[in-house]
Amino acid sequence: MISLHVYLNPKSGKTAELEVRVRDSWLKAMATQPGFISAAVLTPFSDDALDALGASKPKTAYEVVSFWESEELRMEWVARPIHDQVFMPLMDLADDISFTLNDVANEWNLS
Numbered sequence: 001m002i003s004l005h006v007y008l009n010p011k012s013g014k015t016a017e018l019e020v021r022v023r024d025s026w027l028k029a030m031a032t033q034p035g036f037i038s039a040a041v042l043t044p045f046s047d048d049a050l051d052a053l054g055a056s057k058p059k060t061a062y063e064v065v066s067f068w069e070s071e072e073l074r075m076e077w078v079a080r081p082i083h084d085q086v087f088m089p090l091m092d093l094a095d096d097i098s099f100t101l102n103d104v105a106n107e108w109n110l111s
Contacts, residue, residue, distance in 0.1 A: 035073025
């Protein structure tokens with residue numbers, strides 16, 4: 001299993017539209033792909049709360065984490081036309097988008 005971490009900062013005045021596109025378009029399409037396991041959209045605590053906790057401040061407003069059975073299956077999703085149809089509009093709404101990938105070494109089902 002792998003995890004994909006996508007980091008997004010919305011353009012000024014585009015926060016609400018970016019949130020809607022991520023939730024209702026990109027993640028909805030991603031969830032139907034072979035090999036997709038789950039995803040979550042993360043937003044940071046307030047700067048004051050992070051300061052009080054002595055925690056570092058993220059450089060982005062959103063982190064979207066998705067879990068996939070394999071990198072090969074994730075890349076098959078990226079190669080499908082639907083990926084560009086739902087992801088490219090995000091590029092118009094974000095100042096910057098970056099990503100990283102991780103191998104999932106261990107997992108625990110805590111539910």
